[in-house]
Amino acid sequence: MIVTQSRNHACGGEMKIVVHIDNARQWQEALSQALPQATVLTSEAQTDERKGADYLAVWKAPAHLLEEQTHLKGIINLGAGVDYLLSTPGLPSDVPIVKLRDAGMGELMADYALYGVLHFYRSMDRYAAQQAGACWQPHEVVEKADWPVGVLGLGAIGAYVASALQQAGFPVLGWSRSPKAVKGVECLHGDEGLDTLLPRVKSLITILPDTAATRHLLDARRLAQLPKGASVINPGRGSLIDEQALLDALGHEETPGHLRGALLDVFHEEPLPAEHPLWQHPRVVVTPHMAAPTPLNEAIDQVISYLHDFEAGETLPTVNSDQGY
Structure with a gap:
């Protein structure tokens, strides 16, 4: 308007x-x-x-x-x-x-998103778990070309993040409700575009606003569309993800789920209640809504x-x- x-x-x-x-x-x-x-x-x-x-x-x-x-x-x-x-x-x-x-928030958000992608791409989550058990086991580094990243939301900040990840060497797929164009990024839109994007990415970053159309956009059905072993990074809005569906997709320490892990900066309730299971989940990193002050x-x-x-x-x-x- x-x-x-x-x-x-x-x-x-x-x-x-x-x-x-x-x-x-x-x-x-x-x-x-x-x-x-x-x-x-x-x-x-x-x-x-x-x-x-x-x-x-x-x-x-x-x-x-x-x-x-x-x-x-x-x-x-x-x-x-x-x-x-x-x-x-x-x-x-x-x-x-x-x-x-x-x-100035775009650069800060891009830093957070890049850290999140690298955390999983370079197996830092696995090394943290190994350290707890004094396990010395290097993991193979795959080519960046084989680690496509999805960015949901291509507004000013989302477009900045998508460009930064593309410049860092990752293939980037971007998604928005309506058609957008970001240089070097494969841009998709609408429900069909989201269904096309999700199965193709190894890390998914959400930078969408909180609206009636985006609430629980990532529900159980859409989280299941991500490839096995994919990771979710959410510095956008807590309402974008169905938290229980995410917990179910992550599984438990003894029985890993479909998703490998999550880096979460925003939540349905903030501060995140001390008793919330996300605090203690072994494959979740929680940060206190600090991605882009x-x-x-x-x-x-x-x-x-x-x-x-x-x-x-x-x-x-x-x-x-x-x-x-």
Whole structure:
């Protein structure tokens, strides 16, 4: 969706911006330096001070912060995923929303994805298990050409990840709901494309948004389509994978399942409950939603660009709440 808004003053003029994110003080300082005539507050300011904001720059904003605003011109989501924001009570339906698109997150996500592929490609999972038993047993290194990688999601970040893996020497198959093109990547789309991709890849990486169409996209049937011994790497959204189906596909220490292992950064419930079986599974690596934190410097530049465009009445690529991205 593209929205054009008319604005009454130049960017950096008397606008009020309220920031809500873990490191909000750093954001406040950076935005204040870049926009010296603007009033930049954090969500910790008094309610009366926060009211009447022109813009919210937020990550996982509380409902009351949205409900108290009545004159918003735009909301900037300080991350690539908008599922939390779109499900928050009090979100105004008539205010355009923009989100960060890459903003330095692509490189971090590519690092995580490449590590995950190499973890299984170079048998680091097997060596970790062998170390526990003091077992000295090298494993053969196969050709990268024989280790195709699938990337589900070819938005700005997914396309970056797919390109990085292709440049690292792996054959890459990419998938999206609608047709996309990424240089050097075999791009598939739609249900038929997904059914074609899954049986062909040894490592599968999920970088899709959380939408009604993607929830439990990887269910028992689709996980079973992966080749025996394949691995799953999920730095995207926890809702993409049916966790019980994944556990079933991994099997147990005594009775290995269809899948070799998984590297998981996101989960249905976060933090992942201490009693969850994924913590203790011998073929699962758990990381605490750290694959691609928002880099401040790159993100600040994009936020300022958005504010300039809003104020100048330029067209912006806004979030489509029906599609969920």
